[in-house]
Amino acid sequence: MSALLETRHLTRQFGGLRAIGDLSLSVNKGEILGVIGPNGAGKTTFFNLLTGIYPPSSGDILFNGGSIAGLRPSEIARLGVARTFQNIRLFRQLSVLENVRIAYDSRLVYSPVEALLRTPNARARERESINASMELLELFELGPMAGDLAGDLSYGSQRRLEIVRALALNPSLLLLDEPAAGMNPSEAMQLLDFLKWVHGKFSLTIVLIEHHMQMVMALCDRIEVIEFGVRIAGGTPDEVKANPRVIEAYLGVEGELP
Amino acid sequence: MGAKSRYLPAVLLIAGFVASVMVPSTGLVNDYLQFVLMSVAINAILCVSLNLVNGWMGEFSVGHAGFMALGAYASAVLTVKLFPGAPPLLLFPAAVLIGGAVAGVAGIPIGILSFKTRGDYLAIITLAFLMIVKSGLENIPYTGGPRGMLGIPRLTTVAWAYFWCVVAFWVIRNLVYSKYGRGIAAIREDEIAAEAMGVPTRSAKLVAFVTSSFFAGVAGALFAHQLQFINPSSFDILKSTEILVMVYLGGVASLGGSLLGAGVVTILTQCLQPLGTWRMVVLPALLVLLMLFRPGGIMGYRDWAWLKPRLSPKPRPKNEDGQQPEKGEVSP
Numbered sequence: 317m318s319a320l321l322e323t324r325h326l327t328r329q330f331g332g333l334r335a336i337g338d339l340s341l342s343v344n345k346g347e348i349l350g351v352i353g354p355n356g357a358g359k360t361t362f363f364n365l366l367t368g369i370y371p372p373s374s375g376d377i378l379f380n381g382g383s384i385a386g387l388r389p390s391e392i393a394r395l396g397v398a399r400t401f402q403n404i405r406l407f408r409q410l411s412v413l414e415n416v417r418i419a420y421d422s423r424l425v426y427s428p429v430e431a432l433l434r435t436p437n438a439r440a441r442e443r444e445s446i447n448a449s450m451e452l453l454e455l456f457e458l459g460p461m462a463g464d465l466a467g468d469l470s471y472g473s474q475r476r477l478e479i480v481r482a483l484a485l486n487p488s489l490l491l492l493d494e495p496a497a498g499m500n501p502s503e504a505m506q507l508l509d510f511l512k513w514v515h516g517k518f519s520l521t522i523v524l525i526e527h528h529m530q531m532v533m534a535l536c537d538r539i540e541v542i543e544f545g546v547r548i549a550g551g552t553p554d555e556v557k558a559n560p561r562v563i564e565a566y567l568g569v570e571g572e573l574p
Numbered sequence: 575m576g577a578k579s580r581y582l583p584a585v586l587l588i589a590g591f592v593a594s595v596m597v598p599s600t601g602l603v604n605d606y607l608q609f610v611l612m613s614v615a616i617n618a619i620l621c622v623s624l625n626l627v628n629g630w631m632g633e634f635s636v637g638h639a640g641f642m643a644l645g646a647y648a649s650a651v652l653t654v655k656l657f658p659g660a661p662p663l664l665l666f667p668a669a670v671l672i673g674g675a676v677a678g679v680a681g682i683p684i685g686i687l688s689f690k691t692r693g694d695y696l697a698i699i700t701l702a703f704l705m706i707v708k709s710g711l712e713n714i715p716y717t718g719g720p721r722g723m724l725g726i727p728r729l730t731t732v733a734w735a736y737f738w739c740v741v742a743f744w745v746i747r748n749l750v751y752s753k754y755g756r757g758i759a760a761i762r763e764d765e766i767a768a769e770a771m772g773v774p775t776r777s778a779k780l781v782a783f784v785t786s787s788f789f790a791g792v793a794g795a796l797f798a799h800q801l802q803f804i805n806p807s808s809f810d811i812l813k814s815t816e817i818l819v820m821v822y823l824g825g826v827a828s829l830g831g832s833l834l835g836a837g838v839v840t841i842l843t844q845c846l847q848p849l850g851t852w853r854m855v856v857l858p859a860l861l862v863l864l865m866l867f868r869p870g871g872i873m874g875y876r877d878w879a880w881l882k883p884r885l886s887p888k889p890r891p892k893n894e895d896g897q898q899p900e901k902g903e904v905s906p
Contacts, residue, residue: 367770
């Protein structure tokens with residue numbers, strides 16, 4: 317197994333606060349990796365570093381063997397790293413179709429001048445993007461809502477649309493930030509099946525931040541545990557469950573993970 | 575949609591152009607009405623171009639009159655100072671284009687500043703830009719300093735105003751319904767999400783600011799050759815405010831709204847002439863009412879179907895509802 321993504325001594329300081337400290341880990345091609353840790357452990361900061369929203373203070377991030385540290389988020393996205401957000405960040409005033417098209421647009425090649433003059437090439441690319449985006453929406457049963465405003469969708473559909481939008485980038489790595497947030501246990505287990513299907517269908521590598529332990533344990537091939545920005549454990553779900561350091565981080569004293 | 579409605583806008587456009595050329599020679603429309611028609615067209619250009627930044631991109635620029643001033647002065651320098659004897663049919667289009675280009679170039683630094691600054695802070699930068707342009711012009715003796723430029727040839731006709739208005743709407747329509755336009759709208763909705771979805775927000779902002787200021791310059795050039803007289807105080811914060819009123823009255827992020835806003839404000843200002851300076855109370859009051867009951871303006875975020883590009887997707891199987899998804903149904 318080769319590493320699709322690798323961080324080397326990744327560190328991010330916010331003033332005096334070290335949100336991520338000396339974090340070195342790798343994500344193998346095709347796996348589903350869970351990132352867990354108590355609230356405020358730096359998990360979302362980790363995603364923000366991977367996607368370029370913050371540049372790392374030191375250390376390096378390698379994607380497909382090349383460094384992506386310091387690139388703009390849009391450049392990283394175009395290289396094939398797509399993400400969703402902990403608190404959904406859709407383009408609420410735009411239609412469902414346009415939300416997907418905006419991500420798909422990164423694959424369309426035509427210049428601003430061609431756009432201003434609406435040349436035949438620009439028109440052909442536009443048609444391509446509508447058709448491909450509709451196809452994707454229909455695959456996820458959002459086709460009938462293509463014309464609705466994204467902000468008007470139900471919570472569950474918004475979560476689904478955010479994933480569809482990320483997939484429209486044609487990513488090889490998908491980062492999911494608490495996809496089960498706000499879901500009840502049975503919805504979370506449905507999401508589990510859904511993510512397994514997405515993982516296979518789009519031959520993705522997935523990194524997932526999640527608090528829903530039952531889901532993480534059932535879905536992930538491997539789990540990394542972060543506390544105070546530092547990796548404290550890692551391994552298969554069973555290894556992590558049994559790791560005393562992890563139990564301590566979560567429960568303070570002895571106990572067992574659910 | 576049938577072939578009939580497909581070509582209807584084009585037919586109307588050409589008919590409108592022919593009419594705009596014929597109008598002055600028929601004698602049916604007096605000079606005053608021609609002046610109003612030109613003003614509507616010029617204001618519509620200002621309104622739609624400002625809407626690109628304030629409506630589609632969701633920023634708040636108050637510097638539009640500054641770009642307009644640059645276009646007005648650049649074109650007037652050409653027609654008055656540099657080539658006063660040149661044939662108007664050649665000189666005028668060139669002067670308008672160069673006026674637009676000068677303003678467009680001035681849009682680049684504002685675009686670059688918008689990379690790091692947003693919202694209120696960018697609004698203050700555009701205000702500063704406006705003050706720099708106005709004070710700068712007041713200090714240049716070549717263009718008459720604070721007295722401005724007199725004796726500008728009257729080259730703006732109804733036909734030219736109509737032509738440039740159509741060009742402005744056509745280009746901005748093409749832009750907002752392209753991937754760049756979607757990127758601009760995505761910046762308005764959520765800049766971080768836009769970047770994460772691969773939108774190069776910096777180039778999108780540059781495209782928006784340059785296109786917007788280009789057409790402000792075009793409108794400025796037409797304005798200068800309509801009034802035949804410009805001075806720096808024609809392009810102060812009041813002028814910007816007037817354009818802002820049109821944008822927010824007509825509707826943000828809307829082509830139809832821009833047309834409507836410019837038309838309503840221009841014609842209302844003329845109709846309210848008998849009220850004297852009290853008319854300046856009516857329009858703002860109208861704006862207050864509108865913000866209370868329709869914050870997006872009359873046509874906010876929506877558009878008439880005939881203003882949108884027709885781009886029906888290739889025939890594909892219908893979905894459950896039997897509705898054929900169509901670009902025309904989707905707002906920008």
